[in-house]
Amino acid sequence: MEKKIVLITGCSSGFGYLSALHLAETGFRIYATMRDLNKATDLGREIARNHLPVSIMQLDVTDLKSIGLCLRRIENESGKLDVLINNAGYGIGGFFEDLSDREFRDQMETNFFGALNMVRAALPLLRKSDDARIVNISSMAGLTTTPGMSAYNASKWALEGFSECLRQELALHGIKVLLIEPGPYPTKVLTMNTRFAAKALDPNSPNYRYTQAVYEQYQRRNETLKSDPQEIVRLMEHLITAKNPRFRNIRGPGAKMRAFIHRYLPWCCNEWIVRKVIFGKIEGAIKRQ
Template sequence: MATPTVLVTGCASGIGNETALAFHDRGWTVYATDSDPDALGDLEELGCETAELDVTDPDHASRVVDRIDDEQGRLDCLINNAGYGQPGPVEEVPTEALEDQLRVNFFGVHRLIRAALPLMRRQGRGRIVNVSSVYGRTFFLGQGAYVGSKWALEGLSNVLRAEVSDHGIDVVLIEPGPVETQFGERALEEKENREETGAYPWFDRLYDEERYGRRFIDRAVGHVQPETVADRILEIATEPDPDARYVIGPWKYQLWAGKLVPTGVRDRLLEQVKRMP
């Protein structure tokens, strides 16, 4: 039996890096990619194939998939992991920053899907794993740009799953809760893009690293480590009949409870959060 092949985006660190390692350890041929190819040295030394892939570049996705087709003749799994967070009150996030957020978290995923599907359809099988978030089904203060990108990804994935099912292709959403990675560090850097109005003092308190650390980004109660997510992605990639979505981490219980809580109650809870000292 031929060795299965997987393409993973955003492998410089965090979930992407651990996912590439997990698939490599299981014996897959791994194409680990990132916009910074110099950060992939550890994976290359282990035997992963590496490539520069900036998901915002129209040519990168097709070039990498063409290379996989030439070298392997197959692509069994695409894992769309590349992404980042842009904190800030909705009013204070410049439209250009929101466009950048969507360019990576949403349009980048679409670009990879379009590049991979012809090969998957030709072979009559494949699995697309889109790394979303619990914020693809819930929300929190100061995360409008990120939440918007993930809700968009969820909708796209739901439609795609129905469209490609008769080609033997599965589309699966991964919805991690907080995961402690460099995601939080970058998010704190990205918040400097906002245009302050002085109207949202709660944002400065909640996202003050000295006051709350990264409690409201990637170190919330119940946060997990990236290897936990990677191991689950590997399991899901090899399940014969996967579900449409998987919540990873203890936040799945909060999502279930959230379905029972009226919107007005949730809004009142967030009003209390805004009053935290």
């Protein structure tokens, strides 16, 4: 049986790294890409040790020339593309008031427009497949919101809307579009790929104490995470092999409950929960002053 050809972006760490190895081990031909090849050491070592059918390639999802070079190589070597997994992304924290225009736009360029760039460039190769699929890695941040993450939320909400529409358009041509909406998992995305706006860390910012509260909440949560990121990797395998996989796929500790609360409870309940969980101690201290 002919191996399916899979292109994955953002493979230097996290879900991209894990999925490249897992999918190769289960019989797929993988093109694992990343913006900075200096971060490919660990992945390259695992590929060589296990003799896996994985090619590591440089690809910047915000650079059309880089994307074109990557896809031309895939076309020359494999002749088609069966699966595109849009995984590249990062998060930037900080209240909107503290985010520079450049910081906000850079977030959108990578997380949203990067996926658009990949889909547009890959479609000609995907059309050569008998069972083409596009898997967009979104987030619970595409369904719910957290104060101090406006740029990240905006990028993921945009990706969700785009994916819904794209799914309906490409269904006319037999191409499946699928979404994964992970909650928190203990991957490097929560450390290496999360950064804060420069002004957000300035004690003179009017939002400084609140930004610190958001950061501390993330730290507490990350230290106690017991979820297995391989759950998302196995889900990816299911989505690219199942005959009729579901469009939306929410995974992670408390993710489905949070999505339910956000969708079905009155907005005042959502606000109350966020204020109590994240900002409760600070607001209590302010009242006591």
